Amino acid sequence: MHESSLARRLVEVVLAAAGTARVRAVRGWIAETETLSCESLVFQFAAHARGTRAEDARLELRMVHVEARCRTCRTIYKPEHHLLLCPTCGATDGELLAETGVGVDALEVVDA
16 A cells, blocks of 8 residues: 555654654645545554654645646746646646645654
């Protein structure tokens, strides 16, 4: 499952960033283009965090929608169903205008 491997990597990154501190919350974002389940990612994060300094940490993710620009007519639009199909001219050569993937904005930690 993609969410499981991503959650495992997220726990690793969070623990490295927290140093020796205990992690209480992780706040971040997930691009809608990733077609991931936020609920599943939160569940998997909790499972992979068991027995670590991130155990019981809250994973708070907000979904962000990434706009695209048509390379043919320059229209900026929100892709539907992850297809870069321009609603103005029908071209399929759009470019995404923001970062995709998953990101962490902030960690809430307490000293160990």
